[in-house]
Amino acid sequence: MKILGCSPDGRHAVEVEAEAGVITQVSRLSTASGPRDLPVLAPGLVDAQVNGYAGHDVNGEDVEPGTIIAITHALARAGTTSWVPTIITGPRERIMHALDCVRRARDADPVVRAAIPCAHVEGPFISPDDGARGVHDPRHIRPIDADEVTAWKSAGPVGIVTVSGAGAEAPAHIRRIRQLGIAVSIGHTSAASAEISRAVAAGAHLATHLGNGIPTMVPRHPNPMWTLLADDRVRVGLIADGHHLPAETLIAMIRAKQPRGAYLVSDLTAVGGCSPGRYTTAVGGEVELSDNLRLSHLGSDMLAGAAATLLDGVRFLTRATPFTLTEALDLASRLPALATPGSRRALGRIRPGAPADVLLLDPDTVQVETVIVGGNHR
Structure with missing residues (x-):
């Protein structure tokens, strides 16, 4: 599974990869549209x-x-x-x-x-x-x-x-x-x-x-x-x-x-x-x-x-x-x-080895757009 969002400070696009319920890789990316067009990526x-x-x-x-x-x-x-x-x-x-x-x-x-x-x-x-x-x-x-x-x-x-x-x-x-x-x-x-x-x-x-x-x-x-x-x-x-x-x-x-x-x-x-x-x-x-x-x-x-x-x-x-x-x-x-x-x-973190519990939040309202628990959409 790959999850794309922006850092909470809005400075970076971030891609998270997860397998078997665990985060395996976290990468900063360059995007054509810019990170602020992406939802905020946050730990559950x-x-x-x-x-x-x-x-x-x-x-x-x-x-x-x-x-x-x-x-x-x-x-x-x-x-x-x-x-x-x-x-x-x-x-x-x-x-x-x-x-x-x-x-x-x-x-x-x-x-x-x-x-x-x-x-x-x-x-x-x-x-x-x-x-x-x-x-x-x-x-x-x-x-x-x-x-x-x-x-x-x-x-x-x-x-x-x-x-x-x-x-x-x-x-x-x-x-x-x-x-x-x-x-x-x-x-x-x-x-x-x-x-x-x-x-x-x-x-x-x-x-x-x-x-x-x-x-x-x-x-x-x-x-x-x-x-x-x-x-x-x-x-x-x-x-x-x-x-x-x-x-x-x-x-x-x-x-x-x-x-x-x-x-x-x-x-x-x-x-x-x-x-x-x-x-x-x-x-x-x-x-x-x-x-x-x-x-x-x-x-x-x-x-x-x-x-x-x-x-x-x-x-x-x-x-x-x-x-x-x-x-x-x-x-x-x-x-x-x-x-x-x-x-x-590593609960509550976005880093390799942490549980793949991830939120995607609206950057303006900080409302939940997507919830992923153990690498699965909820």
Whole structure:
């Protein structure tokens, strides 16, 4: 297979050759019409935090392997060719069941196996405080427990666990979780800066949607955001839908973490990809989706999760910040792949040896024209 497009900066025509699902050669070409007449060639996007999409819910009571398969194919059509199913706070049995569904979906479909490097359990070891817990059910929030995480691993491919990092017992549990080969992320937290520093020293090296899942009022300094931004050992996920973080906050956070300490996530819920209107969701309850993809609790301005895709985040970043399309695509492909356990070699890149997951995008609108997954058109 040969794929022709232009580089994201519009300077070069690029031809990609792929065989057996892997990129074998990448060449710059001269064209009579010029590279800007070609679609933008980009790696498939890698979303490290997805709760659901297109009406399908990882956290729903009716989740089954078919749910995970359906989300995989729907996300690919929107430009996200790799993703991490994210299971939020709930009873142990529900978490175990969702993980088992991810495992069975990967076993049943090789495309799904390639698309899903691992699963993310976001909670239940988070702060019960208002603001910090977000929409997580306070009835099921509980202290960090490495034994429970060990049980999760027997059910499915858990690769990331989000914890608050608070409490004197947290570092010991974090070390045990890391020994299981599972990444620990700090999020939904009211922890003091010293507690977060101890959690990072114990092995927590990611931050879940930094700037969200935190009390609405925090001290000027110190606070968890400064601590996580200042520590070069920590990579931070950021929601770039234009609602969770203002543009200037995104700019400052990304610049603080350059060159590779930040990456974009969507935090999509099942309402993503649906028409504007009112919905009942497992994650946010009664919610309303507006025309601008803001998802709010019904009757209030409070956010109830996200409905914008990762490519929507790329577009927002290029429109509202100084970051270029090249930089925005990198934040949504190569950099999340580096942060995600289980990622395939060179995932999120256009280079020999990388998976042949490729997007062709309209150069003006940055909308998907063509999606290629594993060397096959989708």
